Amino acid sequence: MAKVADLEKQLLEIPNQEAYEKRIAELEILLDEHDQAAASSKGTTGWLLDIALYLVIPLLLLLLAHWLIVVVYDTKMIYLRIVSMILPLPFAYFLFRAHPHKLLPWFIGTAFLSITSVIGMSWITSMVDHSPVFPQNLFEWKELIEYSASIAFSFLTGMLLGGVAYASKQRHRRKTRISPFMKAVATGLGDGKMSPSNIYTIMKTMQDYGATVIALGTTALSLYTGLKGIVGS
Numbered sequence: 001m002a003k004v005a006d007l008e009k010q011l012l013e014i015p016n017q018e019a020y021e022k023r024i025a026e027l028e029i030l031l032d033e034h035d036q037a038a039a040s041s042k043g044t045t046g047w048l049l050d051i052a053l054y055l056v057i058p059l060l061l062l063l064l065a066h067w068l069i070v071v072v073y074d075t076k077m078i079y080l081r082i083v084s085m086i087l088p089l090p091f092a093y094f095l096f097r098a099h100p101h102k103l104l105p106w107f108i109g110t111a112f113l114s115i116t117s118v119i120g121m122s123w124i125t126s127m128v129d130h131s132p133v134f135p136q137n138l139f140e141w142k143e144l145i146e147y148s149a150s151i152a153f154s155f156l157t158g159m160l161l162g163g164v165a166y167a168s169k170q171r172h173r174r175k176t177r178i179s180p181f182m183k184a185v186a187t188g189l190g191d192g193k194m195s196p197s198n199i200y201t202i203m204k205t206m207q208d209y210g211a212t213v214i215a216l217g218t219t220a221l222s223l224y225t226g227l228k229g230i231v232g233s
Helices: 002-013 017-040 043-072 077-086 088-098 103-129 138-169 180-190 196-232
Strands: none
Touching: 043 077, 043 088, 043 103, 077 088, 077 138, 088 103, 088 138, 103 138, 138 196
């Protein structure tokens, strides 16, 4: 009996799976707080460097592409639209792949990049043929908005894909974490008739591939808004 009591005492001293998972969750929260603190403590210099690398440089490259394609070589506009849809994506991807960022400032930056690019292209054209810089009628405003939207959706796609890449890098320390929203949706789909393991599988699938599906949607929108006017004309 003494041996049995000793074994039971040893078993009680062994941490259970729930304790391990609780401790892992606590460590993950600390790591997330550290990442967010590091991102928010970059200072003015860090923000200016990010703006220069990921907004100003793609803006200048888009204007250079417009000057080469439209002014120098005077070739088809579809080439400029394709470049405009491809070029912003890798900049946003590498920005969000490195570490997490606040979304609102970069949504504003995306709008700045897209609108400034199109107006800048119009200004370059006006330097050559003395046409007005800003749209003069509803049709021209519609074209400006659609062209700006295609550039914006390209940048947003890069942001989403970069976020997915960052999340996959952290996945080795976040295997047990599931978004509460995904948990609620998966449980609702199960309607009480699915096993916990099946619900967990659904939650993991939704969390892993949800951002990728959204990225595909923004890519499709970028293609549609960028090529609609060219292909349809």
